[in-house]
Amino acid sequence: MNANVPLMQTPSRAPVSAVVPCYRCTDTVGDAVASIAAQTLPPAEVLLVDDCSGDGTLETLHSLARAYPAGWIKVVALPVNSGPSRARNAGWEQATQEYVAFLDSDDSWAPRKLELQVKALLADPQIALISHRIRVRSRGLEPESLRKPIRTTIVGRRRLLLNNPFSTPSVVLRRDLPFRFNEKFRLVEDYLLWAQIAHSGYRCAKINQVLAYLHKPAFGAGGLSGDLDAMHRAGREVGNELQRMGLVSARERMFTRSVGKIRRARRHLVLWLRRLQSGDQLSP
Template sequence: MVELAPLRTPRRVTAPPVATAPVTVVIPCFRCADTIADAVASVAAQTLPPRQVVLVDDASGDDTVSMLHALAAMYRPGWIEVVELPHNQGPSRARNAGWERAREEYVAFLDSDDSWAATKIELQMRALREDPSIALIAHPTPILERGAPRPPAPRSARTRIIGRRRMLFNNPFPTPSVMLRRDLPFRFDEKFRRVEDFLLWGQIAFSGYRCAKLDADLGYVHKPSFGAGGLSGDLKAMHVAGREVRRELLRQGFVSLPEHCVARTIGSMRKVRHRLLLAWRRATQGA
């Protein structure tokens, strides 16, 4: 009699795990139902996607919250967390609230009306692996008209360390470009509703933490940085807030009095330049 070989239980075939980055993306949201889907889509399209996304509604009072929950349902369960703040307190509080919910090693910030190139997280994580001492890393974020064709996503980027002297002149780190260590001992100052990001970056850099910037355009701002509507469009208020930030850094002992004087002089020169540029823009648009 021929003995039959015992039947073997077929092994379960599983798909290889998708590589992800130890990054939490924090997006403050205020009346952004028309733009937030595009912002989140640019996060989902990353070649190295983040492990967590936190959408923080800053008491919008419209249909924004419904949109955020609808977006969370569109993606895999648990990837997007929606936080609803009871009172409107500005972007500093919203970003801090998202930061508090972060579970990953790094936190990246994106605004609800901006977007990222597909390789943003991949290239920033590559730079962080090559130099783990970097605590904050950013990149340029050029203005791109909403709906306009995007350039091909960069495949490589060079890393440049940003020193103390560079930080004195102006803010080299656009908020939608910043990725930083979750465990840093600073947070956004909630008393500031303008240039609050510059104060935080200054506290980090002037405390001796290593900060860097890639030379590739890995994100896009879909509105002019000044001279337009919204908080960033109030040019006068931006310069007043910048002056307050420099005073606050001096008061907290992060910069010396001579450094403060140099920064104040440069700030005044930039104010004149911005006024001239804004006047030219208005003249050309009215022509």
């Protein structure tokens, strides 16, 4: 990236393409797009990618595009259902801005997300990926207040050996990075991409503020993330893939396997407690 090129193209827009993969999300995508439009520094464009939903989703996306300023929302329709990796890559391919941000169709952004991330990128143009904290909570609540001081911390590659510090709706990255989501993975595909970026020597950062919200638990709540064991199997495959690429050493891979086993046991315990609290019937 040329540091001499002005980051901001206009005073009212961020040089960001917001990519939203969409699959049978007629009930939630409107709120997701509204949270993008409510940014204090809105992105220059929004790409809504329909992953061949086969219901009324595509019509809903075109309706949303008409409800906002002409040309701001672009609808991309995939011919076959291929999963979130392909949908995000398709949006990334058509993005025109210097940076790409990701938001799932059932999540939302806090209003100052892009403002703070662009400010951090201006302060350190060498950052290739920047994220922030996220919160799991119900819909319809007011955004949390910022907690000062606002800090941006560099995240080293070794941090990613422990777990995934970058939730997908928190990430803004450079459009010109020579990586993409691996379309062979339908689970943990985001972690594989972030790890490729960090382990390849690119500068990654994280802001210490909650600037996005997940409206269902990160695991054990249905959908692709609902199968906890499948997620951990995918995590092992990601670790093996990083080792095959030469980005993680054999010793580091042994360490990540050990951490993964501990994390799996902890998540099963959390899921068991969640079901107990909700009154679900537990098997012996």
